[in-house]
Amino acid sequence: MKLDLKRIAVTDGEALPFSYDTDLSKEEWNGEYPFRTPVHVEGEVRNHLGVLRLNATVRAQVETRCARCLAPVKVDLETPCSMILSADVQNDERDDIYQLEGDSVELDDIAVPAMLLEIPMTYLCRPDCKGLCPTCGSNLNEGPCGCSGRQIDSRLAVLQKLLDHDG
Numbered sequence: 001m002k003l004d005l006k007r008i009a010v011t012d013g014e015a016l017p018f019s020y021d022t023d024l025s026k027e028e029w030n031g032e033y034p035f036r037t038p039v040h041v042e043g044e045v046r047n048h049l050g051v052l053r054l055n056a057t058v059r060a061q062v063e064t065r066c067a068r069c070l071a072p073v074k075v076d077l078e079t080p081c082s083m084i085l086s087a088d089v090q091n092d093e094r095d096d097i098y099q100l101e102g103d104s105v106e107l108d109d110i111a112v113p114a115m116l117l118e119i120p121m122t123y124l125c126r127p128d129c130k131g132l133c134p135t136c137g138s139n140l141n142e143g144p145c146g147c148s149g150r151q152i153d154s155r156l157a158v159l160q161k162l163l164d165h166d167g
């Protein structure tokens with residue numbers, strides 16, 4: 001959403017609230033398209049002693065897969081976002097200043113990157129997810145698959161071979 005800042009740019013204490021939904025269904029993240037429902041952005045831009053500060057909250061539902069067992073995972077993500085809007089950025093090292101061009105600001109350009117930064121690279125379906133068996137691919141959350149015993153056996157066999165060699 002484009003926000004026209006003219007009304008508050010010259011008056012100390014004035015604020016412009018905003019609340020809107022944005023469609024990020026085509027936004028790629030980590031090889032997936034996790035935003036299947038609209039992402040909600042709300043907050044305000046306030047003129048405080050001539051400085052325009054944006055404060056917003058971005059609410060998104062992330063639909064992805066568990067990094068261990070690949071089960072579908074839906075997570076509600078709430079990201080706070082705070083930024084100073086300035087037409088005249090002297091220190092471009094600061095990442096809390098957004099360079100304004102003209103009298104308006106495209107809120108998506110601030111809110112969406114802030115939200116994407118906060119998404120963890122991996123999600124688990126539950127903290128103690130046991131994942132998939134590397135040998136047979138069974139979901140170990142549903143019970144043991146019978147491979148683990150054999151794996152230990154094969155390791156013992158290697159050890160046995162080494163011992164045989166020494167002796």
Ligand SMILES: [Zn+2]
Pocket residue numbers: 066067068069070071124125126129130131
């Ligand atoms: Zn899992």
Ligand SMILES: [Zn+2]
Pocket residue numbers: 133134135136137138145146147148
């Ligand atoms: Zn297995």
